[in-house]
Amino acid sequence: xxxxxxxxxxxxxxxxxxxxxxxxxxxxxxxxxxxxxxxxxxxxxxxxxxxxxxxxxxxxxxxxxxxxxxxxxxxxxxxxxxxxxxxxxxxxxxxxxxxxxxxxxxxxxxxxxxxxxxxxxxxxxxxxxxxxxxxxxxxxxxxxxxxxxxxxxxxxxxxxxxxxxxxxxxxxxxxxxxxxxxxxxxxxxxxxxxxxxxxxxxxxxxxxxxxxxxxxxxxxxxxxxxxxxxxxxxxxxxxxxxxxxxxxxxxxxxxxxxxxxxxxxxxxxxxxxxxxxxxxxxxxxxxxxxxxxxxxxxxxxxxxxxxxxxxxxxxxxxxxxxxxxxxxxxxxxxxxxxxxxx
Numbered sequence: 137x138x139x140x141x142x143x144x145x146x147x148x149x150x151x152x153x154x155x156x157x158x159x160x161x162x163x164x165x166x167x168x169x170x171x172x173x174x175x176x177x178x179x180x181x182x183x184x185x186x187x188x189x190x191x192x193x194x195x196x197x198x199x200x201x202x203x204x205x206x207x208x209x210x211x212x213x214x215x216x217x218x219x220x221x222x223x224x225x226x227x228x229x230x231x232x233x234x235x236x237x238x239x240x241x242x243x244x245x246x247x248x249x250x251x252x253x254x255x256x257x258x259x260x261x262x263x264x265x266x267x268x269x270x271x272x273x274x275x276x277x278x279x280x281x282x283x284x285x286x287x288x289x290x291x292x293x294x295x296x297x298x299x300x301x302x303x304x305x306x307x308x309x310x311x312x313x314x315x316x317x318x319x320x321x322x323x324x325x326x327x328x329x330x331x332x333x334x335x336x337x338x339x340x341x342x343x344x345x346x347x348x349x350x351x352x353x354x355x356x357x358x359x360x361x362x363x364x365x366x367x368x369x370x371x372x373x374x375x376x377x378x379x380x381x382x383x384x385x386x387x388x389x390x391x392x393x394x395x396x397x398x399x400x401x402x403x404x405x406x407x408x409x410x411x412x413x414x415x416x417x418x419x420x421x422x423x424x425x426x427x428x429x430x431x432x433x434x435x436x437x438x439x440x441x442x443x444x445x446x447x448x449x450x451x452x453x454x455x456x457x458x459x460x461x462x463x464x465x466x467x468x469x470x471x472x473x474x475x476x477x478x
Contacts, residue, residue, distance in 0.1 A: 148190065153182060153186055153189070156185050157182050157185055159182070163178070168182065168186065206243045207245075207246060207267045208244070208268060208269055208270070209245075209247075209265050209267035209271070210247045210270075210271050210273060212272070213252050213273075213275070214251055225397070225423075225425035225426065226395070226425055227273065229426075230442045230445055230446050232442070232446065233445055233446020234446035234447075235446070236447065237446055238450055243268075248261070255278070255280070255281035255285070258285050262292065269291045269293075269453040269454065270291065271292070271449050271453060272296075273295050274295060275294060275296035275299075275306070275339050276338075283301070283303040283304065291453075292304070292305075293305045293307065293449050293452045293453045295307055296339060297342075298343070298463065299339060305462065306463045307445055307449050307465075308465060309441075309467075309468050310468055311347065312343045312344070312350065313467075313468055314344060314347060314422060314438040315344035315345060315422075316348070316350050317347070317351075317438065317468060318347070318392045318422065318438050319350075319351035319352065319420075320354075322390040322420060325390075325477065327418055328358075329360070329363060330348070330390040330392055331365065331378075331388040331391045331392070332392050332393075332394075333377055333378070333399075334366070334367055334394025334398065335366050335369075341394040341395075363386070365377050365380075365381060367394070367398045368398075369395045371401040373398065373401060374393060374398035374399060374400065374404075374405075375402065375404045376405075377398075377402075378406065379408070382406075389416070389418070390418040392420050393420070396421035396422060396423045396427065396435060397427075398421065399437070399475075400421070400435065402419055403419055403431065403435070414433065414477030420436045420437065421435050421437040421438070423438070429473070434473035434475065435475045436471065436473045436474075436475045437470075438468050438470060439468065439469045439471050440466055440468050448464060452464075
């Protein structure tokens with residue numbers, strides 16, 4: 137091994153690292169804990185030596201590269217209606233906004249492997265993480281668990297629906313307004329029987345459904361529960377649900393889908409059945425993912441500005457000094473494209 141005294145990787149000690157780096161043992165200890173008292177270049181050299189010799193430094197390491205102002209852990213609870221794979225287009229859009237904001241603030245990100253399903257899982261994640269704070273993507277069925285968690289630790293923020301009894305900070309779009317706007321547009325086009333596709337057990341989809349009903353009530357239109365069909369937030373579910381509606385003889389001339397992925401699946405089913413979009417059926421989605429601009433016909437959708445949402449999540453988490461951050465709703469806008477015919 138080298139002349140600095142690191143005779144075997146498994147025997148590397150603080151004293152050995154200090155000797156090779158030419159610093160004191162206390163400096164090595166402070167550097168491994170990312171102390172601001174140690175110069176950045178000195179830290180980098182000590183970390184390089186520690187890695188090169190397999191020193192057991194992980195219990196000392198900060199969560200990201202040396203020099204970060206803070207570290208944010210991103211955790212995705214077990215899914216309820218939205219598919220929460222990293223490859224989910226909306227997740228990627230939201231993650232991009234978070235990452236840009238984090239970089240601007242010199243904050244590192246960690247996407248955690250933790251997959252909480254219960255209140256105990258949330259508590260475990262908070263008490264065992266060394267991150268400065270946490271962003272949870274989605275409430276799933278954990279709203280009450282988040283309320284309980286906020287009693288003991290409010291160093292987290294949630295992307296999700298606006299729930300009036302929430303004791304925690306959440307950021308999300310105005311889902312009711314978005315659902316109302318989408319449905320009102322279809323009614324203005326003269327559509328009479330509008331299919332709603334989405335899992336109303338999920339908080340966000342349920343609020344979009346409420347907006348759908350509100351628009352129908354305001355227009356004096358018929359509210360037919362047979363036109364409300366559950367669909368998960370993916371293309372396959374949207375296609376299967378729409379195909380089932382067609383095969384069962386359900387009459388409809390429009391679709392409001394609770395996500396763009398559901399809407400794209402619906403368009404696929406309509407095309408396979410020989411129905412034209414928007415000639416026979418107008419379709420509106422929700423999310424404005426990149427694919428909405430690329431499908432044929434281009435998808436009319438509700439935009440909730442995932443990039444801005446990501447920035448707001450970071451800001452709420454690191455700019456709050458004492459007390460709970462205030463929840464906020466993003467305004468939504470209707471992006472009219474080809475799938476509506478008007």
